[in-house]
Amino acid sequence: MRFAAIFIKEAILITRDKRTLFLTVVFPVFMLLLYSYGVTYDIKNTSTAILDYSGTPASRDLIQKLNAAGYLTVNYNVTNYEEIYELLITGRVILAFIIPPDFEEQINAGRKTQIQVIANGSDANTANVALGYQAAIISSYGAELVRKNLALNGLVQPSIPNIQERTRVWYNPEMKSTFFVAPGVMAVVVMLLGSLLTATSIVKEKESGTIEMLISTPIKSLELIAGKMAPYIIVSFIDVLIVIVVASLGLGVPIKGNLFLLLAGSLLYLVCALGIGLFASTITTTVSSAQVVVVFAGLLPSILLSGFIFPIESMPAFVQAITYIVPAKYFIAILRGIFLKGIGLNILWPQFLFLLVFGLMMLLLPASKFNKRID
Amino acid sequence: MPIVEVINLRKSFGDVAALNGVNLTINRGEAFCLLGPDGAGKTTFLRILAGVMAANSGEIRILDQDIIKHPDAAKQSIGYLSQRFSLYPDLTVAENIDFYSRLFKISRQDNQIRKERLLEFSRLGPYVNRRTKHLSGGMKQKLALSCALIHTPKLLILDEPTTGVDPISRREFWKILYDFLADGLTILFATPYMDEAERASRVALLYGGQIINCDTPENLKRQFKYHLAELITDDNRQSRQLLQDKFGRNNVVFFGDKLHLKLEDYQTANSQIQQILQENRVNIVSLEQIAPGMEDVFVDAIA
Amino acid sequence: MPLPEISVEVSNLTRKFGDFIAVDDISFKVKRGEVFGFLGPNGAGKSTTIRMLCGIIPPTGGTGRVGGYSLGEENMKIKSIIGYMSQKFSLYDDLTALENLDFFSGIYPVPRNLRQNRIEEALEISRLGSRQDDITATLPVGLKQRLALVCSLMHRPEVLFLDEPTAGVDPISRREFWELIYRLSESGVTVFVTTHYMDEAEHCDRIALINAGKLITIGSPKQLKSNGQKILEIDCSNWQSAFEILRKSEGVIGECSLFGTKIHIMPKPYAETEIVKLLSSAGCDLISKREVMPSLEDVFVSFLSRGTE
Numbered sequence: 006m007r008f009a010a011i012f013i014k015e016a017i018l019i020t021r022d023k024r025t026l027f028l029t030v031v032f033p034v035f036m037l038l039l040y041s042y043g044v045t046y047d048i049k050n051t052s053t054a055i056l057d058y059s060g061t062p063a064s065r066d067l068i069q070k071l072n073a074a075g076y077l078t079v080n081y082n083v084t085n086y087e088e089i090y091e092l093l094i095t096g097r098v099i100l101a102f103i104i105p106p107d108f109e110e111q112i113n114a115g116r117k118t119q120i121q122v123i124a125n126g127s128d129a130n131t132a133n134v135a136l137g138y139q140a141a142i143i144s145s146y147g148a149e150l151v152r153k154n155l156a157l158n159g160l161v162q163p164s165i166p167n168i169q170e171r172t173r174v175w176y177n178p179e180m181k182s183t184f185f186v187a188p189g190v191m192a193v194v195v196m197l198l199g200s201l202l203t204a205t206s207i208v209k210e211k212e213s214g215t216i217e218m219l220i221s222t223p224i225k226s227l228e229l230i231a232g233k234m235a236p237y238i239i240v241s242f243i244d245v246l247i248v249i250v251v252a253s254l255g256l257g258v259p260i261k262g263n264l265f266l267l268l269a270g271s272l273l274y275l276v277c278a279l280g281i282g283l284f285a286s287t288i289t290t291t292v293s294s295a296q297v298v299v300v301f302a303g304l305l306p307s308i309l310l311s312g313f314i315f316p317i318e319s320m321p322a323f324v325q326a327i328t329y330i331v332p333a334k335y336f337i338a339i340l341r342g343i344f345l346k347g348i349g350l351n352i353l354w355p356q357f358l359f360l361l362v363f364g365l366m367m368l369l370l371p372a373s374k375f376n377k378r379i380d
Numbered sequence: 381m382p383i384v385e386v387i388n389l390r391k392s393f394g395d396v397a398a399l400n401g402v403n404l405t406i407n408r409g410e411a412f413c414l415l416g417p418d419g420a421g422k423t424t425f426l427r428i429l430a431g432v433m434a435a436n437s438g439e440i441r442i443l444d445q446d447i448i449k450h451p452d453a454a455k456q457s458i459g460y461l462s463q464r465f466s467l468y469p470d471l472t473v474a475e476n477i478d479f480y481s482r483l484f485k486i487s488r489q490d491n492q493i494r495k496e497r498l499l500e501f502s503r504l505g506p507y508v509n510r511r512t513k514h515l516s517g518g519m520k521q522k523l524a525l526s527c528a529l530i531h532t533p534k535l536l537i538l539d540e541p542t543t544g545v546d547p548i549s550r551r552e553f554w555k556i557l558y559d560f561l562a563d564g565l566t567i568l569f570a571t572p573y574m575d576e577a578e579r580a581s582r583v584a585l586l587y588g589g590q591i592i593n594c595d596t597p598e599n600l601k602r603q604f605k606y607h608l609a610e611l612i613t614d615d616n617r618q619s620r621q622l623l624q625d626k627f628g629r630n631n632v633v634f635f636g637d638k639l640h641l642k643l644e645d646y647q648t649a650n651s652q653i654q655q656i657l658q659e660n661r662v663n664i665v666s667l668e669q670i671a672p673g674m675e676d677v678f679v680d681a682i683a
Numbered sequence: 684m685p686l687p688e689i690s691v692e693v694s695n696l697t698r699k700f701g702d703f704i705a706v707d708d709i710s711f712k713v714k715r716g717e718v719f720g721f722l723g724p725n726g727a728g729k730s731t732t733i734r735m736l737c738g739i740i741p742p743t744g745g746t747g748r749v750g751g752y753s754l755g756e757e758n759m760k761i762k763s764i765i766g767y768m769s770q771k772f773s774l775y776d777d778l779t780a781l782e783n784l785d786f787f788s789g790i791y792p793v794p795r796n797l798r799q800n801r802i803e804e805a806l807e808i809s810r811l812g813s814r815q816d817d818i819t820a821t822l823p824v825g826l827k828q829r830l831a832l833v834c835s836l837m838h839r840p841e842v843l844f845l846d847e848p849t850a851g852v853d854p855i856s857r858r859e860f861w862e863l864i865y866r867l868s869e870s871g872v873t874v875f876v877t878t879h880y881m882d883e884a885e886h887c888d889r890i891a892l893i894n895a896g897k898l899i900t901i902g903s904p905k906q907l908k909s910n911g912q913k914i915l916e917i918d919c920s921n922w923q924s925a926f927e928i929l930r931k932s933e934g935v936i937g938e939c940s941l942f943g944t945k946i947h948i949m950p951k952p953y954a955e956t957e958i959v960k961l962l963s964s965a966g967c968d969l970i971s972k973r974e975v976m977p978s979l980e981d982v983f984v985s986f987l988s989r990g991t992e
Contacts, residue, residue, distance in 0.1 A: 010482030214464035221460035419823035636885035
């Protein structure tokens with residue numbers, strides 16, 4: 006009954022707190038849609054400038070090829086170097102190509118020629134990808150030139166060894182960002198709700214003084230903590246379901262693996278999030294400081310160090326070491342595994358184990374510290 | 381068997397000894413008042429008894445349970461209203477009471493009956509579905525009291541329960557308490573209001589971490605060694621100025637719109653007072669010897 | 684500009700929040716150096732009135748002047764000549780007492796060359812003494828009150844507003860606090876106080892009683908008490924049972940309340956005989972029965988119970 010007392014009270018307060026409701030229902034869907042449609046790692050229509058000193062059919066041919074694939078868009082045809090400088094510094098182009106005046110002559114003579122490519126490094130990500138594309142385009146153009154040349158010289162069947170690259174992308178054939186992003190969004194959302202709301206709710210009682218009245222009753226620490234967490238477990242779990250439904254039915258993310266395993270993993274991760282919230286509430290006395298702890302210990306790592314946005318492999322070694330204690334990393338691995346790869350417990354057991362251990366530790370350690378005393 | 385027995389209670393915060401060997405007994409049905417200057421340790425003491433703070437050493441028995449060893453043992457029979465008490469602003473009056481009711485495992489039927497009684501006493505009936513944040517200070521206090529009484533405790537601990545509450549609500553608050561006292565409740569309360577101390581069964585003065593005196597208000601007043609004069613004049617401030625020069629700064633104090641003078645002997649002082657005031661053309665409205673009140677006792681004990 | 688004789692005056696002062704009338708057509712004048720008490724239940728409009736007088740919110744109707752400056756139009760000037768102290772928060776708990784003094788002398792602002800002097804004076808008046816370097820949160824409540832008071836005085840305001848300044852403070856500290864108030868009043872500072880302590884209300888030169896936004900009555904404590912209904916004071920043995928019995932018959936004899944261990948009754952006509960009967964039936968020996976002037980609390984209660992629940 007005492008557990009029920011706390012549970013009912015929390016439930017009433019949650020339903021009356023407009024902000025929490027908003028956070029619970031609207032936020033996850035919003036984030037999912039935002040990241041899926043709004044944010045994409047696929048490059049399209051990268052703004053490009055061309056300085057064509059040559060002005061010949063050959064150079065125009067090259068320019069047309071650069072434009073054709075849709076990854077690059079030639080927005081500016083400039084006539085001097087200053088303009089290129091201007092466009093780059095104002096960020097209006099990511100790439101600039103400078104074609105030398107003797108381009109056609111060199112090609113027709115079968116000699117090597119160079120094209121200068123300047124990239125706007127202040128947006129390194131985009132520039133990198135764009136460079137990749139342009140390199141592919143130009144080298145394929147180059148290869149085609151070679152073939153044409155050889156054919157012109159009578160060698161129709163080139164005996165040049167030809168390595169053809171055949172790429173197949175497994176798990177996410179169209180390399181759709183959505184599929185990549187949805188698991189990450191789930192991890193962030195669950196962490197946010199599970200830890201932030203729990204921590205806030207417990208610390209608010211400390212701040213307002215209601216905790217003193219609570220402690221003076223016969224309630225046990227366990228009943229208090231369990232009663233406070235239970236509504237947030239339910240709320241967070243509802244959110245997990247919302248995200249799964251929106252992602253799979255709305256955005257087309259497939260669920261190749263076992264749905265129940267997915268839910269089980271979500272539950273374990275939720276326990277970790279709650280644990281972090283509980284931890285934050287035992288070491289702070291004001292709501293704002295509890296929120297800071299949750300953001301640094303829970304939220305930020307789940308965004309920055311989980312592999313959600315930034316690949317872990319590219320991080321320096323000591324940072325990679327830190328990622329080993331970020332629950333979100335394991336959860337995202339589980340999600341991606343079940344959503345996209347369809348694998349099961351036999352492969353994912355290390356991730357499940359980590360979440361289990363982490364979760365239990367985070368719950369039991371602070372709980373024992375939560376002795377019912379004001380001091 | 382006394383309701384509360386405290387033996388040699390000690391509590392320190394770092395180097396500061398808040399309670400330095402407190403001894404106390406409270407009997408059933410008493411309205412027991414704890415007085416003391418700010419920072420004397422009253423809140424600390426009440427918190428330890430309510431089981432909300434741990435003591436460093438000593439013995440406490442409440443309803444014959446050893447509270448030091450088993451702090452939770454008596455909680456079902458204790459009601460506590462902390463100084464910074466707070467209710468949940470977004471819950472209604474009824475929801476707040478129901479919450480505490482469940483915490484104390486009161487059955488639904490009992491809850492119904494008691495809730496009605498408490499709401500009637502505190503005249504909160506018409507506001508049953510109003511959220512706490514829309515109640516006035518006095519109403520919140522009465523609601524908090526109702527929540528602390530829903531489980532019909534045997535001992536009620538109140539830490540300055542009527543501070544900041546308007547006089548009407550204060551009277552109503554005490555009316556509720558008197559009814560429960562008549563039914564056998566024991567109350568332990570700290571208060572800055574001397575008139576509440578006047579009405580206590582016994583008063584304990586806490587000072588320097590110890591109980592320096594503990595007795596009924598009548599006995600405490602009898603121990604007052606001096607004569608007390610009450611003086612009303614046309615110009616209190618000037619009178620005070622003049623008389624302080626003669627009798628000492630601490631012995632002439634304001635009491636509302638009157639002056640209280642602490643004197644060795646009233647007879648000799650009487651003529652002196654009249655002389656000084658007449659010389660300075662201050663008109664005396666009344667001058668008489670009175671019995672000391674709790675405030676006089678308190679100030680005398682602490683000074 | 685020489686200081687005006689009337690320090691604060693309001694005429695038909697009104698403040699509405701949407702349809703809700705928080706302050707309803709209030710008028711009064713306060714002389715320079717007066718200690719003026721503002722009494723009333725919570726939510727009666729006291730804080731709103733004070734906020735208007737401090738220039739924090741403008742009135743929606745009526746006019747007022749504080750220190751000669753007009754309300755609503757010269758709010759910035761008003762703010763420069765008033766001080767405000769509230770019980771709940773005036774000081775930064777994490778700073779030391781001295782740091783708080785420094786802070787307040789900086790923000791009001793006090794001219795630099797005067798700061799050191801004022802701070803020293805403040806320390807002396809408040810008798811902080813050796814505790815000036817203690818963290819404010821560790822100071823006892825009475826000392827904190829005095830510190831908050833001197834902080835609000837750093838810029839030598841003409842009018843001082845005190846919002847429940849001594850709530851929860853023990854009688855000794857309260858007396859010392861009022862000593863300071865008197866000294867201020869004597870030096871020409873007008874002091875506005877809101878309080879729930881009726882004995883403090885007695886210290887005021889004049890009192891205004893506010894309820895539901897309206898000014899109910901105004902006058903010196905003496906005036907209010909002599910105009911109020913006389914109280915019947917009963918002193919008897921076994922006051923608890925006596926009170927029980929008398930309370931049950933409030934409808935017949937009049938409202939009963941406790942004053943110390945004596946019982947105060949606002950007697951209805953012919954109540955006395957009934958009271959004597961009830962007391963003897965309860966077995967209580969009547970020690971004395973006399974008519975006394977109502978205390979301010981009685982006055983307060985009788986005004987407020989008229990026409991309310």
